[in-house]
Amino acid sequence: MRVLVVEDTPELARQLKQRLEGEGYAVDTAGDGEEGRFLGETEPYDAVILDLGLPKVDGLTVLRSWRRAGMAVPVLILTARDAWNEKVQGIDAGADDYLAKPFSMEELLARVRALIRRAKGHATAEIACGGVVLDTRSGRVTVDGEPVELTAFEYRVLSYLMHRKGQVVSRTELIEHVYAQDFDRDSNTIEVFVGRLRRKLGTDVIKTVRGQGYRADEP
Template identity: 45%
Template sequence: MRILLVEDDPQLGDGLSVGLRQAGFAVDWLQDGRAADHALQSESFDLVVLDLGLPGIDGMQVLQAARQRGLRAPVLVLTARDATGDKIAGLDAGADDYLVKPVDLDELAARLRALLRRSAGRAAPVLQRGDLQLDPAARSVSLAGQPIDLPAREFTLLQLLLENAGRVLSRSQIEQSLYGWREEPDSNALEVHIHHLRKKLGSELIRTLRGVGYTIPK
């Protein structure tokens, strides 16, 4: 899942980027409010982690403008502003969660997983289809009770398809969720990942609609 991280502190931003990538997210990191505002207008993200005290444009203005344009992605405000009034203002401006620095990385990842669940309209933490189970928190997959070892990219792809079961996702939609700005996938990388998942989980799990995309039927 692709995250836009907006944090102007270089040390904190670097640490969060590394930690969130290790937790399985694709992370694009910006340090300026104007750059964040432009990115939210021109690209798609599954989640946004937004500081408020930003150069260029204040994070609150970035949030308000994005919601006014119709941004649907969950936004978690991560800031040093800890006054109750600031929290109320942030949530009323369109934030889905509000977390005060310093932050525990495990808690941040858990909150982001919860936001993804809610945005997908599900309550259960574990994704399931028949005998297949995927646990985003434990980053584990099992089939008929047997653990299946998946590399990070295959795990994220499977999670994305299960989160959107019944919907057809285009190559562009999938690649936007799997890869950040620093990553340039090979032309056949997606097909390779799909092939490996079918080999491990069964050829009928993921269906191809030629010229359209991929889906896991409900």
């Protein structure tokens, strides 16, 4: 899963990026509204964390621009604690959720998980496919109740496929959603990760659709 953080306070942006990456996300950051708007329009994200008080272009303007362009990516806005009018304007402009500063990092992570889960059509934090269960809260993966240890990138690949369970995902789409913008992307590594996942999971939940990509489905 890939997340965009648009925040002009460097230390907060760093903390968000570090924590989100620790939770298994690929993360891009933007320090002003102009850069954030550009990234949102040109890169595919599964969720966006958007501060409203941004330099160059404010967050509300960025959000309205995205929604006018038909972008449906889930957006969590960050607002000042007492700025109730900002919250109302943000929701009316197309935000999916809001969080007031200062906030708990755990609450932010929970809200991001929920936004992504709902956007992909999942009602609960656990996503099951055959005997494979991915717990989005803990990042824990089990097969028939037994835990499986995955690397960060293996987890990202499995998580994206499980969130899109039953749908064919191309190699290009996988690359775009498991790597951040500044990462040296290599399509061959996706095949390597899929091969490792199949061996570790020991079950045929990741199917190859010839000429199209991969699909997580019941074995």
